[in-house]
Amino acid sequence: DVKVTQSSRYLVKRTGEKVFLECVQDMDHENMFWYRQDPGLGLRLIYFSYDVKMKEKGDIPEGYSVSREKKERFSLILESASTNQTSMYLCASSLYQGNTEAFFGQGTRLTVV
Amino acid sequence: QQPVQSPQAVILREGEDAVINCSSSKALYSVHWYRQKHGEAPVFLMILLKGGEQKGHDKISASFNEKKQQSSLYLTASQLSYSGTYFCGTVSGAGSYQLTFGKGTKLSVIP
Numbered sequence: 001d002v003k004v005t006q007s008s009r010y011l012v013k014r015t016g017e018k019v020f021l022e023c024v025q026d027m028d029h030e031n032m033f034w035y036r037q038d039p040g041l042g043l044r045l046i047y048f049s050y051d052v053k054m055k056e057k058g059d060i061p062e063g064y065s066v067s068r069e070k071k072e073r074f075s076l077i078l079e080s081a082s083t084n085q086t087s088m089y090l091c092a093s094s095l096y097q098g099n100t101e102a103f104f105g106q107g108t109r110l111t112v113v
Numbered sequence: 114q115q116p117v118q119s120p121q122a123v124i125l126r127e128g129e130d131a132v133i134n135c136s137s138s139k140a141l142y143s144v145h146w147y148r149q150k151h152g153e154a155p156v157f158l159m160i161l162l163k164g165g166e167q168k169g170h171d172k173i174s175a176s177f178n179e180k181k182q183q184s185s186l187y188l189t190a191s192q193l194s195y196s197g198t199y200f201c202g203t204v205s206g207a208g209s210y211q212l213t214f215g216k217g218t219k220l221s222v223i224p
Binding site: 031033035040041042043044045048050056058059090092094097099100101102103104105106107 | 114115118142143145147153154155156157160162200202204207208209210211212213214215216217
């Protein structure tokens with residue numbers, strides 16, 4: 001079974017802190033994604049990556065950056081956390097391009113105080 | 114840009130049918146459907162590729178009208194286990210990697 005693992009289920013950080021959310025997949029998938037999920041807004045794409053060191057902005061990249069130094073790991077970085085970044089963050093991976101299913105991690109509930 | 118899903122929410126009694134719609138303003142290469150139960154990760158249901166095919170998965174099936182950039186998810190003879198939030202995800206272009214989801218449709222099946 002494909003496994004997508006997010007490093008933390010719950011995180012509490014202070015405003016202004018630099019925050020790292022880590023995601024690891026174990027199936028050699030090319031594509032990896034970061035979404036945030038808020039009530040009534042669905043899943044919104046922050047960034048995605050289709051290869052090591054390759055990244056593209058999604059629909060809401062402001063205030064975030066990403067890193068993909070190894071194929072299996074995709075990190076989401078909040079350079080200076082703000083309270084409006086309090087959310088559920090979901091990582092996903094898929095084998096290649098747009099015609100293969102995506103597998104999701106369990107999510108990280110981030111609270112910025 | 115997120116695809117548009119309708120309805121936002123629906124309540125069904127066991128055994129009833131439902132249709133969830135998904136539409137996009139962009140030309141689509143593929144449409145994905147996922148279901149998320151409360152407190153869990155979204156789980157894949159099916160993918161429909163450009164070509165207008167219809168797929169089935171137990172009593173859940175879907176269609177894709179590429180001319181209208183629309184997809185519909187059909188749930189027949191609903192069961193309690195069908196409850197959850199359904200998301201459609203869209204990919205525009207055969208060479209694209211970007212998977213964009215809608216706001217979701219909350220489905221509640223009651224006895």
